[in-house]
Amino acid sequence: MKLPDRLPAGRVLIxxxxxxxxxxxxxxxSTVLALDALGDARSRSVDQIEPAARRAKDLSxxxxxxxxxxxxxxxxxxxSFLQPYLDGRKAEVEAADSVHALLRDVNGRVDRIEGLSRQWRDQYAEPTxxxxxxxxxxxxxxxxxQLFDQLRAEVDMLQADIGELGRQAREDLDHAAKLVLWLVxxxxxxxxxxxxxxxLLLYRLLIAPLEGLAEQVRQVASGDFRHEIDAHGPRETVMLGEDVDLMRHRIVQELATLDEAKTELQRSNAELEQFAYVASHDLQEPLRKVASFCQLLQRRYGGQLDERADQYIDFAVDGAKRMQVLINDLLAFSRVGRITREQTVVDLNEVVRQLLDSYSDRIEETGARVEIAELPSVRGEASLLSAVFQNLISNALKFKGAEAPVIHVDVERDGDMWKFAVRDNGIGIEPEYADRIFVIFQRLHPKDAYPGTGIGLAMCRKIVEYHGGTIWLKTDVDSGTSFEFTLPVVPELVADVEEVHV
Structure with missing residues (x-):
């Protein structure tokens, strides 16, 4: 059975x-009527015929x-022998009245019995x-x-009539009981x-259309946005299908717009990266000339001009050097993900060990204590992954507090990712700057307070995301700074380690 479309489900249910x-x-x-008939048959049999049969015997x-x-x-x-005669006359009247009251079917027979009884008494008993x-x-x-034999025959026929009524009543009772049983x-x-x-009707009329609509919605949700939603069934199901199809059309339109925007964004990003690379690369030569000639002026004419001229030359030399650092950092930033090398399995323990060797003087100078956990091996570019640890550890050494720096590098398994944590006891970062610090060339301090261009954390984020992870500032720490980032687990390496442990 197919429900006509647009028919409300509420009307179907009603x-x-x-x-x-x-x-x-x-x-x-029907059952009540049958039970009522059963009750009538039982009442006639139990309350009328059976008592009438007993009273008929009393009459006899x-x-x-x-x-x-x-x-x-x-x-x-x-x-003294007349006493049964006298008692019998009284009992006869009571029994005849009872049979009269209980059964109208035999009242004619009772009347004849009473008439014959009076005739027997009047013509024989009383005269005798x-x-x-x-x-x-x-x-x-x-x-x-002769008169009493006629009376006796009528009494026998009365009892036979009552017996026939009882048999018919039992048949009616059996019939009513069977009828009730069959009705139940x-x-x-x-x-x-x-x-x-x-x-079955509700399934065909309501559930089946909803299942069909759900199957089509799942097909669209799986990515087949070109599939037209064709809903059947009650009005509510059809209207829901139309709404879902309208939403699908909107999604298709939005996806088309997003695809265009994505293509344009990819083109724009490629052009920006190319521009950054070309600009930074092409600026190197003229900037080297500016820096070289400013340094020549400083060496040749330093002290020969007035104090303000020396100051201007110092400003020019410092600006040229800072510009070179900025351009080099920008060039390195633009190369991440654009100039790729083959990714290999990198032992992070060896990467961090080499990094700490290069920072040994700075660590000794600051009295820092660096605690490194057993680090896993990951798949990636060693030079880029080294840059992540380099920036985080150098920041911990740079932004130290009054006490000697204490740096912890930990790692733990989080599903399919390794979660790394680099913590220190330095000056810390306010939570409201958690996003700003990962923007290129963003600084939280004046350039004279701490060295650097402000590109290090932006470089870390770009490298981590290039390797399939994320990086963030942990803001719920009491003191110091805590950075966390993730890198994908190499499944075959984990399987080998588990097999060795087994």
């Missing part, structure tokens, strides 16, 4: 629930007691009793026997069928 409630109401009503005994009492009185003429008391001859006994079984089967049918 229709399904209405059908379920109607079927349930019909089943409950009452008539027999009367006949027995009259016969005994005839034989003995003693009044009166005659014996007056010593008159006994009435015709055969006539009395039918309700159970119907309930299972309705639940199964509604489940």
């Amino acid at each position: 229709g399904v629930v209405t059908i379920l409630l109607a079927m349930t109401a019909m089943a409950i009503a 005994r009452a008539l027999l007691d009367q006949e027995t009492g009259v016969r005994g009185f005839v034989l003995t003429t003693e009044n 009793i009166t005659g014996i008391r007056k010593s008159a001859p006994v009435q015709d006994i055969d006539r009395g026997k 079984i039918g309700m159970g089967v119907l309930l299972v069928a309705v639940i199964g049918g509604l489940t």
